[in-house]
Amino acid sequence: MTQQKALFLKEKQGAWEVSATSIPEPGAGDLLVKIEATALNPVDWKIQKYDWLVEEYPAIVGTDAAGEVAAVGDSVAGFKVGDKVFHQGWFSNNKATFQQYTTVPAEIAAKLPSNISLDEAASIPLGLATAALGLYSTLDKGGQRGAGLTPPWEDAGRDKYAGKPILLFGGATSVGQYVIQLAKLSGFSPIIATASAKHTSFLNSLGADHVIDRNKPLSELTELVSLTKSPLEVVYDAVSFPETQQTGYDVLAPGGTLVIVHVEQINKDSSANKTVTQVFGTVHGSAERATGVSLYSKLTSLVEKGEIKPNRVEVLPNGLAGIPDGLKRMEEDKISGVKLIARPQETSLLSQ
Template structure:
């Protein structure tokens, strides 16, 4: 089927405006890029925050959405290892023409991976933001001086020296049932950490154990109760804690449990009271964007180069999926549900091609 000249897109016309569906041009890929027909796009909490609070995106009209799965429709100059019709997954950007809340998008080939036959478009679309945020927060070797994001700087499991490198060391995750938390668990397992302890609602315990968690603790436990339960599991120092929730109370609890000299990775900006800070405990904020800055792009390219094999071998498992009806229109209800905390243990996914 020929590529159309126009497509449907869910457009944010102005800061904090209501979304509207418009017809816009189908973009053309530049060097090193792919034109992808989007078959599934997954939703993230940051997207309702952009629309309701006006953060991050400052040029309008805008298209957002980052979790993209679809088929390759056109190759830019210099692209290798992809052919027309390939099923692929990639992380978009909050910018026209690279965003996901539309029917066609442009992706950078080096941070795009083929989807194995065993994984659906819907499942694949749950991967990019969650996995990239998890990986960059753990494995980016260096970040630019003065950046407001950072990393634990661990050896990455896609390197021979990093696979299983942390055997016998305990790892703690707050919010293991979140999309990011699920991928943190899996990367911790690939890195050899054990035990892998996570907090979550207990109805998600079986899911999290299937991903690699060895112990699931009730997210409602107090700090002192968490301390007692963790002590029963491991006497090892908690040198790495990943807080995939990063609300003020979880940040403080994680920080108190962190060993001196250890690193706490957050997905939101630090909110630990100044009077509780201790010298030697490191706190960093992950920035889950594969395409930029250059340090992220380099690390993410290595991650995406391994992703197809990891999916084929079941070493990385996608999030559970709930499909939203109504194409791009269905995204509106999905974002409202995310805003009102009415989603647990699944990733909401829309089908842009079903847009009326």
């Protein structure tokens, strides 16, 4: 078989369309993965709306996959045809995940543990990478892209930050759910997160100590943070609106780091000695690759032990053809505390 179905963005800011295309070939070190589940992310609709990140059209996007190894490239060790895996994709047509087959370097793929489904596994890669790189990525040539903390999947990092508070804006976002879980493994305490009040017990179950209703004035949050015993040295803003960025910056202790997920919009105090770093949430890039390889070497075990739990998922109908409606719901801010999943193999011929 050489042909598959993919969801194409036909041109810049154009329409989505399912059509046939060739199955990519795995290069040296790569896996070819038959995708059983892919997750939708805000970046996917933002690419269509804002003409961003992608240069070549027609383009396939999508960057979360779980499925089965269909072939292995030269020099791949540790994986064989038939293994169930999950991984992050990238915005090139042979690595994106809104298609039935894709390729990925084996060093940034993880085997599926038996305690989660393929749908759940597809909710992990991009959200977890963004959380992990924001907290643990270190200085690189292009500037700081993370808080540079020691990762908890390395022995030296487990519980290293015990007794230190952390504040998170957007606890119920996909990224935020992974920030809570990683912060717990790092020992941070208390873990304070903003979210809709309905998510309180769920986020408590992931490790949040205090969940603050995100619809309350941010001034109330400032007061609560001032009650933490130790200085607030790390703030992660998983929504990064101008007002959350500014509040996060203002409550940060001198010497601390604010991690943001969008372009900085902060009135800064040049004498404050506070670092602001914008995460680039992919394990594919050269700057983040080493942290990504290290994370993926431990990821199966972290999930198997229940130390990293996937997001709650909602499976969309109609395979790849169901993705555009899901992206519309995301754009309209109608998704709350759940990851939307599509199953590419369920794309019917009528979708072509």
